[in-house]
Amino acid sequence: MRTPTQHLIEKSVKVTAQRAAVLEFLQGNRDHPSPDEIYRKVHKRFPYISRATVYNTIKTLLKAGLLQEVLIQQDTTRVDPNVSQHHHFKCLRCGTVEDMPYALMTADHVRKSLKNYQVQEVRMVAEGLCRQCR
Amino acid sequence: MRTPTQHLIEKSVKVTAQRAAVLEFLQGNRDHPSPDEIYRKVHKRFPYISRATVYNTIKTLLKAGLLQEVLIQQDTTRVDPNVSQHHHFKCLRCGTVEDMPYALMTADHVRKSLKNYQVQEVRMVAEGLCRQCR
């Protein structure tokens, strides 16, 4: 298994102790944490890190493809170390966010397949360049 | 064509001049504006409205089903007066948000159908209640 440092080198990202610490924390985490959660948890084990660096590091790792953003409105930013193609389910009561397999792609498909869940909303956004901007 | 006031009455929402002004502005708008944009535009024609009322009114209209939220991360809240089932396309260069027909539902389908666009990301989120919370 590759270490956080190896991942950084692979993606040509300059290696710093802070970046390795953030990445290491995230790779052992399935909770889709917010920047503040990351800061608090990493800071415990590694007091030499500031909040601004956590935000900067998240951006760097997103750009390098080592993290994925979770698209949840009305909440803070959340990130996912699982960068494979998949989607998310957010519980409106307890707020937890779970991964959903990519195969469950259409709204009706999601509703039918997640039988143990009570799906209320399925929202999709595409991003890219519009006709004018291509 | 129904007036903003008629829409409010239909949904059993108490009619106020502020609510009618916000709804009137939105119904003539396809730009998916942010709360601040709504405040500035409505305030020009109708100076007797405060920022807090714009936020309150948006919530009221969302709850009544007269508006829909657009799910775009790393940006402010945006709302859409088109409450029919559809999704959105955001241009990463100019930032505009366009409506996408509901029929284009799967990621692959979106990519193939939006030929004039350069689709980079298709993101989907389901919301509801998880097993524990049902």
Next chain:
DNA sequence: CACGTTGATTAGACTAATTCTAATCTAAGA
């Protein structure tokens, strides 16, 4: 159709998330 109650509106203070600043430090190529 005036009255009263319930809910709406207001300005501005407050909070939370994120970004900026400018000084200092450090990774890593020469």
Next chain:
DNA sequence: TCTTAGATTAGAATTAGTCTAATCAACGTG
């Protein structure tokens, strides 16, 4: 080892959104 571009830092600044408590107004009732 030296150099320099880029990373890190604490804390200030900014921004989006919520809260507060006083005032106001819609609209059902009498």
